[in-house]
Amino acid sequence: MRTRERGPAPGTVVVVTGASSGIGRAVARAFAARGARLAVTARSADALDEVVRECAAAHDRAEAVAVPADVTDAAATARVAEAALARYGRIDVWVNAAGVGVLGRLDQVPPDDVRRLWEVNVLGVFHGVQAALPAMRRRGRGVVVNVSSLLGGAVEAPYQGPYAASKAALITLDEVLRQELALSGDHGIAVCTLLPTGVDTPFFQHAANRTGRRVRSLPAVATPERVATAVVRAAVRPRRRVAVGPGARLLPAAHALAPDLVRRVIRRRTESAYFGAPGTAPDTAGILHEPSGDTAAVSGGRHGRLRTAGRRAAGPPPWPSGPARWPASSGSAPDVLPRSPPAPPPDSPVFPPEEIAAMAQWNRLVEAPPEDVWSVLSDGRLYSRFVTGTHDTWEEDGEWPAPGAELGYVLKLGPKSYRGRTTSRICEPGRRLELEAKTDLGTARIAFRLEPWGDGTLVVVDEHPLRGPAARWHNTAVDVLTRWRHRSMLARLEEVATSREGRERGART
Template sequence: MRVRDSVVVITGASSGIGRATAIAFARKGCPVVLAARREEALEAVRQECERHRGAEALVVPTDVTDPKAVEDLARRAVQRFGRIDVWVNAAAVTVFGPFREVPLEDFRKVLDVNVMGYVHGARAALRVMCEQGRGTLINVSSIVGVVSQPYTHAYGMSKYAIRALSASLRQELLLDKAKHIHVCTVLPATIDTPLFEHAANYTGRKPVAMPPVYSPERVARRIVDLVRAPRREVVVGPMGRSMVLESRLAPGLVERMMAQQVDKTHLSRKEPAPAGHGNLHVPAPGPGAAHGGWGGRRRTAMRRLATATMLAGVVAGVARRARAH
């Protein structure tokens, strides 16, 4: 499918990957429909999008946990632009905490946003796309949808569920012979977004971006590429690709390494953090941002060091397994 002039709906467009994706499509001359809970942040994104090639942007404040609101989002997109060519499900929230200490209301909220929000988006998008006979649905999952980690149980569950949803939809479309409708899943590694700052947290330690950290623009470029050349799943970030591959060869080793990495580098040992709901139930104020402040030279150096360390450990573990057999 040609990217330019494609009508693109993006949930979670107020920050992080969703925001970077909206701007990436606007730069290609695409009309974009921006959805999230924060109208102020969406207006800031709209202004940035419309600076690129005169792209049009429509703001539709939307809580993705409300199926009627998501149907209204699709209706308004079609009403304004006549069709929906691409729908990107990118809304996401998370909670950090020991399993028995995370409030159940927070656990449910993560699943409601990250799973049911995608279900609502997929239903609204596919209804329009099936009528049109074409379109691309892109679901943003994560490498933790392949390699689990401690203290983010609900988030990891949701990212596994997103992959399962995408696979099931592809199978259904295959049986329906809807060959011009594509469902793609994106699995980013750690991305420089405000997700960690906005997370609910019950660990007593401040969540930080676990190196290696990649830019949200890197994910946005892969999402745009999927419109040109759809693929079932794409992993963003060399470390993510390595972990997904090695998890198939040595799952127990990678599981242990992930546990240690989270404890050492994902939760600060220097900065304590009070318990709180983060942005789960009330959206964060302000104009929002694509980045979370985890970039820069220091993070690049940490990324290289972490990549080298992780790969060395994985290679050593696989070699030990090979010798054992």
Template sequence: MRVRDAVVVVTGASSGIGRAAALEFAGKGASVVVAARRPEALRELVRECEAAGGRALAVPTDVADAHQVNNLARLAAERFGRIDVWVNAAAVSVFAPFEEIPLDDFRRVLDVNVMGCVHGARAALRYLRDQGRGVLVNVSSVVGAVPQPYTAPYGMSKFAVRALGVSLRQELRLAKARGVRVCTVLPATIDTPFFAHAANYTERRAVAMPPVYSPERVARAIVGLVRVPRREVVVGPVGRVLLLQAKFWPGLTEKLTAFQVDRSHLSRQQDADPTHGNLHEPAPGTGEVHGGWHGGRRTAVRRVATGALVLTGAALAVARGRR
């Protein structure tokens, strides 16, 4: 599908991957409908999208509310005449041991991350199926294949998003709706405000676990799926290595992931107060793409981490072959 002149709806567009995707589409000449809970962030994003060369419309939306998502789809179609692409990028998270996560927060993560994708997919597919063509992109995570400690609801939600994509592809195939494509994106650690916005009850700051990749990299992958749809795309070499390790050595991958998350995904000191983050109220401000996790050593850290994972996999393969 041509990206230029396409009509694209992006949820979770106030910051991070969603905002980067909206700007990437606008820069390619698409008409972009941006949705999130922060009106001021959306207004600023509309200005940025128009400056990049696209047309844009802001629709404040809480994706956990099906009526608001249906209204988002209706307004997009009324303004631009159709919907060609829908990107479900809205997501929230909480850091805490499983038994210490408030149940209201647990449910909220699932409502936004899972039901938000359900609401978006149902709203989008009405238009895409009627047209006989279009692309639905769901943003999952590498955590949707390799879960980690202290973020149980987030991991559950990203597994569910991945499963939703598989189920929808099967149903569309059975319905012979071959012009409608469903794609899932699984990013590794991305430099966004996500970690600062998350609820947190660990008393330790959430830190982007290296290696950290740019949100623009994910945005380019999403735009690429519109041009050439694929079932699933992992963004970030370390993500691909992790999925491979989890497939062949699941037990060892669980142990290594638990150690790595405890060591580098949370600060070493107890230096953070408990917070609901942006679960129930949106973060203040006009929004941003990046989270400030890229330091001067990012390339070196990325190479070291990638090399360590590859060497671990190779060593495991050799050890297995000697058994």
């Protein structure tokens, strides 16, 4: 029976660029967890020191050495290879994960930004390849993994022209490199192009913003750990291209079959997602030209759902793990989310333990204090018209959201209308609201939880179907069916909570 290898053998020597945050840091952790010996590089020496400590603690055979360098400097990149060879004697895998971004129309982005972006995203990869190949050629084998993107590799989106073009250039560079290696007889050296979809990294916090408007990050569909796992597998079983993330294979196929339709959808989706939050913003260079003091995050806090093993166990719904590190003065998302919220009172359980396993969970970091978010949830009109979004009419029975109060509405789904009624079950002002929603389609329990986080609020939504078709399906199916509805709901909640005009508009409706 053929067994599938999940990762390289302990002792594999791996070099990772861009290892201080995002995909690069996740890749370093993933290799270290399998006992690899690493040389990690980025511009931030302090962040690299943290990565080295994380790698050393991940496996009893893992080692790591930090080599601060700017990949746009060919000599500095060569020194990274020299440090790896001096310490370990060889290089088995080289991962080019360093990358930066610029947001703005092509007529808005300064030429210096474009030049710098290409130096990092393209020239940095070129320098990495030149540094890695001599050592790999001497041994007759090796794997080069270059992190590109579906944005530029398969689809196009507005406001990221320079970034998408740089990622498209990597695909061409890799194809040429494969041909040249074949011509030179270096058949033992593999080149893998990684094509991830939207990944939950600090990309939007780190990117330069030249739009003049407040930019809200797109919802992510893949975690950095998922991408890192794909890189680790590519080190064992290299492929020319590896698409990572939900829709990574479907999207290029759809683009090939109906390019105009896909472009129109992406164009509208990008515009509404980027600029859904009102307000202007000053131009910022992000970390494009200089690293900031806080570049060590793996996650960007953008993943729409919280998935943990604890969701399958009895007890309160799970919360993300890890220590909280988000200064109150910061406007960016936290590096990691809180380990656990304050425990709810024992006499008011969130849900019975037997229902926890079937719960689907989503979250969003809202740039508004808890009282503003609660003012939307606790207003029957705002909740009906803006949070749920599809309610055509409403009526209020009781003082919403006091326990027992009800909201009646007509739910429109395409050409059909369904009557529904939502009843408040548990209300802890400013913190927790649990509801039971009944429609002709079925019944579900929904819980909102608010957690203060710096100047904003972490909003978590749990849903458990009680009756109807969804109640008979596995949680994965429920997750797929309700994913976009909940993401849209949380986006509307943020829009109203962050906009005084939006709340007043709802009150007048």
